[in-house]
Amino acid sequence: MAPVEPSSEPLASKPTGDLSASERAVSDAIGRLMQFWGFKRNMGRLWTVLYLSERPLTAQDLRDRLCLSTGAVSMTVTELLRWGVVKKVWLQGERREHFAAEGNLWKMISRVLREREQAEILDTITAMEEALRAIEPQTRAEDPEVRDRAVVQYERIKQLLELARLGRQLLDALVSTARLDASALTRFLLGGR
Amino acid sequence: MAPVEPSSEPLASKPTGDLSASERAVSDAIGRLMQFWGFKRNMGRLWTVLYLSERPLTAQDLRDRLCLSTGAVSMTVTELLRWGVVKKVWLQGERREHFAAEGNLWKMISRVLREREQAEILDTITAMEEALRAIEPQTRAEDPEVRDRAVVQYERIKQLLELARLGRQLLDALVSTARLDASALTRFLLGGR
DNA sequence: ACGAAGTTTCAAAACTGCGTGAAACTATGG
């Protein structure tokens, strides 16, 4: 990772300004993880900055702290709002819109798992089911060459399908666990094997 | 030089030629899923074609069936070999190298989980641990503004860290389950708590 | 040892997606 860290920590108590070294490190780390998970890196960074802020921030705060353009902040925030991981906050007296991170991590995770992962895996499952239906007749073909090929493929696709279904069940389990709380999952993972 | 012709999809019994409709559908679906998972789409497509083939295929077979350039096939296969999800097969009498898909799906999955996901999450965990260490002193700062901020951030990062550790444990559990076999996982998922 | 068949490497082309900045739009206060 970063080879050196300037030892002086500019813990600016001012609302606007650069991020502290720790904030930067954490938001970058989460940004990378998010990117790895298929989101835009800046979504992760922006969310983290909000999450680590003791109070809601304006678009401009975010622009300054993350060194992004106005437009980028707007678009990123919009996207995060769509995912329900950031909320708008109206502060009386304040003209500007403020934003805060959803604080319930499990709520976030389960939502992403539900909406994104499941959609993806469901498409795959559907495609494979269709393929199975298409191949099935050929497994009774006259031509032995055709038939054998069909039988092999039928078996293998069934194998894949089973795996995909297992994945779906795992996601289901995670999502419903997450809806309750994390401790159930923790207990499972640590407890009986 | 390759006039792509998605002609009628009769099950060509010839080894070389286009893919059947079902093969195409499944390999594209898996290609998309793989891409979603952060791999190249063609890695998924190529692996699937091998997996659905009753016998090992040559680089040229793959080039023809997937409509890729020679170079692309070579690079993709190499990468898949590195991941251990495709194996070289020497057929006596045959001059050309042949390739076959790793048939043990769990072996594949657990390897990917272990090598890729865990590395990523470990980095994140490390970054957050460092951030905690950096912030901790400030939670006892004189200046109440600085201190309060540090306390909030410390708490939140700890929260994130806990989540990340939980994720790591989940991956661990999956990997070790996968190393044995799938049925244990199936039992857990279906068996209920 | 030579040449044909097969495979890998690599630089450049093609593609993809992200962020920018400015213009359009909206809301608020005078």
Added chain:
DNA sequence: CCATAGTTTCACGCAGTTTTGAAACTTCGT
């Protein structure tokens, strides 16, 4: 109803990735 602060949208350009095609390299048969 205008002026201004604030926000959203969008065409463009840049950067990172993927794909290609051809040249370099390896392997095997004669």
